[in-house]
Amino acid sequence: MLDTIRGSNLLTLADLSRDALVEVLDTAESFVEVNQRAIKKVPTLKGRVVASLFYEESTRTRLSFETAAKRLSADVLSLAVASSSVKKGESLRDTIATIDALGIDGVIMRHQSSGAAQQVSRYVPHVRVINAGDGLHQHPTQGLLDAFSVRQVLAQRRGTTGLESGSELFQGLRVLLVGDIRHSRVARSDIAAFCALGAEVRVAAPGTLLPDEIAQWPVTVSQNFDEALEWADVVGLLRLQRERGTGSFVPSLSEFTATYGLTVERARRLRPSTLIMHPGPMNRGVEIDSRVADLPAAIITRQVTNGVPIRMAVLYLTIAGSSVEVGQ
Amino acid sequence: MTSSNEPLARNAGGGFVEKSRLLGADDIQRALRRMAHEIVERNTDLSRLSIIGLQKGGEPFAVTLAANLREISGAQIPLGLLDVTFYRDDLASNPVPTTSATQIDHDLTDRTIVVVDDVLYTGRTIRAALNALSDWGRPRSVQLAVMVDRGHRELPIRPDYVGKNLPTAQSEAIVATIEGVWIGSLGEQHA
Amino acid sequence: MSSFLLRQGLVVGVSTFIGDVLVQDGQISEVAAHVEAPSGVKVIDATGCWVGPGFVDLHTHLREPGREAAETIESGARAAAMGGYTAIVAMPNTEPALDNVSLVSYVLDRGARTPIDVAVAGAITVGRHGELLAPLAEMAALGVRLFTDDGMGVQDSLLMRRALTYARPLGVRLAQHCEDDRLAAGGSMNEGVVSARLGLVGRPALAEELMVLRDIELVRLTGGAVHFLHLSTARSLALVIAARNEGLPVSGEVAPHHFTLDETACEDFDAVFKVHPPLRPVADVTALRSAMVAGLVDAVATDHAPHAPELKDLPFDEAPAGMLGLEHAAALTYEALGGQTSDPSQFFSLMSRGPARIAQLRAQDRPLRHGSHGGDLVAGDDANLVIFDPTIDWTVQREALQSRAMNTPYEGRTLHGRVRTTIAKGELVVHEGQLS
Numbered sequence: 012m013l014d015t016i017r018g019s020n021l022l023t024l025a026d027l028s029r030d031a032l033v034e035v036l037d038t039a040e041s042f043v044e045v046n047q048r049a050i051k052k053v054p055t056l057k058g059r060v061v062a063s064l065f066y067e068e069s070t071r072t073r074l075s076f077e078t079a080a081k082r083l084s085a086d087v088l089s090l091a092v093a094s095s096s097v098k099k100g101e102s103l104r105d106t107i108a109t110i111d112a113l114g115i116d117g118v119i120m121r122h123q124s125s126g127a128a129q130q131v132s133r134y135v136p137h138v139r140v141i142n143a144g145d146g147l148h149q150h151p152t153q154g155l156l157d158a159f160s161v162r163q164v165l166a167q168r169r170g171t172t173g174l175e176s177g178s179e180l181f182q183g184l185r186v187l188l189v190g191d192i193r194h195s196r197v198a199r200s201d202i203a204a205f206c207a208l209g210a211e212v213r214v215a216a217p218g219t220l221l222p223d224e225i226a227q228w229p230v231t232v233s234q235n236f237d238e239a240l241e242w243a244d245v246v247g248l249l250r251l252q253r254e255r256g257t258g259s260f261v262p263s264l265s266e267f268t269a270t271y272g273l274t275v276e277r278a279r280r281l282r283p284s285t286l287i288m289h290p291g292p293m294n295r296g297v298e299i300d301s302r303v304a305d306l307p308a309a310i311i312t313r314q315v316t317n318g319v320p321i322r323m324a325v326l327y328l329t330i331a332g333s334s335v336e337v338g339q
Numbered sequence: 340m341t342s343s344n345e346p347l348a349r350n351a352g353g354g355f356v357e358k359s360r361l362l363g364a365d366d367i368q369r370a371l372r373r374m375a376h377e378i379v380e381r382n383t384d385l386s387r388l389s390i391i392g393l394q395k396g397g398e399p400f401a402v403t404l405a406a407n408l409r410e411i412s413g414a415q416i417p418l419g420l421l422d423v424t425f426y427r428d429d430l431a432s433n434p435v436p437t438t439s440a441t442q443i444d445h446d447l448t449d450r451t452i453v454v455v456d457d458v459l460y461t462g463r464t465i466r467a468a469l470n471a472l473s474d475w476g477r478p479r480s481v482q483l484a485v486m487v488d489r490g491h492r493e494l495p496i497r498p499d500y501v502g503k504n505l506p507t508a509q510s511e512a513i514v515a516t517i518e519g520v521w522i523g524s525l526g527e528q529h530a
Numbered sequence: 531m532s533s534f535l536l537r538q539g540l541v542v543g544v545s546t547f548i549g550d551v552l553v554q555d556g557q558i559s560e561v562a563a564h565v566e567a568p569s570g571v572k573v574i575d576a577t578g579c580w581v582g583p584g585f586v587d588l589h590t591h592l593r594e595p596g597r598e599a600a601e602t603i604e605s606g607a608r609a610a611a612m613g614g615y616t617a618i619v620a621m622p623n624t625e626p627a628l629d630n631v632s633l634v635s636y637v638l639d640r641g642a643r644t645p646i647d648v649a650v651a652g653a654i655t656v657g658r659h660g661e662l663l664a665p666l667a668e669m670a671a672l673g674v675r676l677f678t679d680d681g682m683g684v685q686d687s688l689l690m691r692r693a694l695t696y697a698r699p700l701g702v703r704l705a706q707h708c709e710d711d712r713l714a715a716g717g718s719m720n721e722g723v724v725s726a727r728l729g730l731v732g733r734p735a736l737a738e739e740l741m742v743l744r745d746i747e748l749v750r751l752t753g754g755a756v757h758f759l760h761l762s763t764a765r766s767l768a769l770v771i772a773a774r775n776e777g778l779p780v781s782g783e784v785a786p787h788h789f790t791l792d793e794t795a796c797e798d799f800d801a802v803f804k805v806h807p808p809l810r811p812v813a814d815v816t817a818l819r820s821a822m823v824a825g826l827v828d829a830v831a832t833d834h835a836p837h838a839p840e841l842k843d844l845p846f847d848e849a850p851a852g853m854l855g856l857e858h859a860a861a862l863t864y865e866a867l868g869g870q871t872s873d874p875s876q877f878f879s880l881m882s883r884g885p886a887r888i889a890q891l892r893a894q895d896r897p898l899r900h901g902s903h904g905g906d907l908v909a910g911d912d913a914n915l916v917i918f919d920p921t922i923d924w925t926v927q928r929e930a931l932q933s934r935a936m937n938t939p940y941e942g943r944t945l946h947g948r949v950r951t952t953i954a955k956g957e958l959v960v961h962e963g964q965l966s
Binding site: 145147 | 721722723725726727728729730731732798799800801840841843844845846847848
């Protein structure tokens, strides 16, 4: 367990303690303020070079990370690997060695294979590696911004601030994750973050979209989706990969929508205070009805907005300091 | 306890070993009243004055100073808090400092700003503060008030209002809070 | 040919005693408590060591032809000799696959030029595609006694049935890589709580067990003999043991990585730990070791699978499966049998006699192109011998291994017991831990 990500890589949320998570959320509060200024830029990472290495295209995550890096005054080397000559089958070691030769302090990495960011971190131990999503494994900044967004809204409702509330608002908070848990790195990061922060997590999905050995996870499995909706304080929907939507995992997209989609009908079961999250991009009409996505309870746009301060906080904490210990 | 020996990060882990107390709470209050009078004397147009305390050490002094000014002049003196962590020039050579909230809810353009901090030492925090302020607007002028000036400047910066001048050795550490000022050493220094 | 006197080792033959072994002209000429050294004989002190038949590996991937960057017949044979092996069985999943007489002959000829015996396992199906039977009889005529599509199992039950029926009168054995491809589809590690957490697609234990079960029933139906490769789960092993106890012609091997490493080794996403069948939970590892200690396992086989470094630097799910085995198998087997308390005859049963029987490399099997292996250290046996020193501690360093590849999962690990001397084909191949 890590109690801080200062000077470390950010590869997974599974090994972060509550303190480490709260520190990122608190730091992000400072950056929310920066993002509200007329001049949304601070010189914190001036002279630092951050490479963004996206093997899998993801416009929103990539833009969010690069905006965060630029607002910290870092130089950004943007490598659109997904559309470049680097193809499946190239050694990760060779690719990262090439980029490292340009002199980088950090690398933001998205890859279709689980564990790719961790592998890269072994090849360049002097570079801080930030996982921007690896296969089915983890999407740490998404988990952080989800927790951050929830804390922000709940704090506002109570007339306090996220900074003042720490992890208190998460105690006993009931979080329901719905849909393709099995293939979701967002779910893995959300579960790690919300559980460590003190929330109670329940999952609802067809059996084929639950991970193996779910009984050994720190979550409960919903036996009745409609009841779970009434139970939840927060409902986190997950993107159903369309290629997995048909065939062997679920019979059809329409059957999935009928059984686990957040339709207008089902949304009526939610308590008025219940928040709806979605990591995007949404399949409107599949996991979420268009009208539900536009309800005030849906904090989907806020999640996108909060991506920048969260990623600024992560870049700041992991890259800004030297790894030299005090007194050395 | 707020400690204020630059660089900031070095006191993050505490380690302050007290030697003696140089000022008490009454001394602090007296100094802050005197400083408020000096500010009023020097600034004829108090309606343009803003007090900006530097996080975290400067905050309590800024709060008291602003209250004193309001009392003396009857003018509404806006108070803001500024965290300069993101503007520091020593981030790369020290562990990452914890950030604090910046709260400035009025436009600084064309205003006279009194920056308030606890201890003035190398001057690097004030340099960072000046850079930060320039991102908030273009003040008419910036003045500096500190509770303690302990010398050892590394930049061409001088205070306009000083609570107490305390010549120190670089190996010593100073802690200044609203409760008093102490001199001592940092336990972990020169490891 | 050279002559040697192995002096005062623990001779692990029909009985176990401290004594001398005299090797002359490629054969063991005398074994006794004391043997006078004839003049001109090189005396090798074996005090404190175990002297037994050279090890036999049923499961070596040599990569030649096709992927010589990872291993060649020559480099693989050197690694084998360092590990105490005097005979190895080359797996047919080369490029192209060893599915015909000319390719088998090529490997046999190249193998004959190495200091040890290189036997060949032929492919069961053409190109290992699992569709058409390969010319088993023609290959058997060259001395091939094992056939396998290893790397994958024969998925088609009808084809496997026909292969068994066809192979039975040839006196050969089919070696099966048991994994149901569909159940294991896309998997890169054991299916379970670890794979679910890491977001890696799993290969369930059932994928292996189901094929073990199927093949046992096909053996019962056809009378053909099956050797089960790298059994990795407690249940697979129990199924094979039960079938053997019933008298069915089945045998089973376990691989060192399966009885020393568990699935948590994959937690750092280091593809060096990727192997098929995958590393299993601790309970399976423990079960494999218990079965070895209880004498229920026929053989330890390395599944030595060299891969070029750049391939193991691929992402975990894209990297090829397999790890090195030849140079540390003996030490790991010694450790699994209980280290200092391990039984030397059980050790040689797992490392030499059991595999030699399955590969039909013993004197009584009259191997066509090879010397005899796995004997009882009696006068007249071919001189394929090993001196294993259980007191040596050594640390695995991938750079120091003889294999061309470096994908050992034991890098930096200190092992107990090491081969000091390998005598193969009557010659001193490894002495004092060095290739001569």
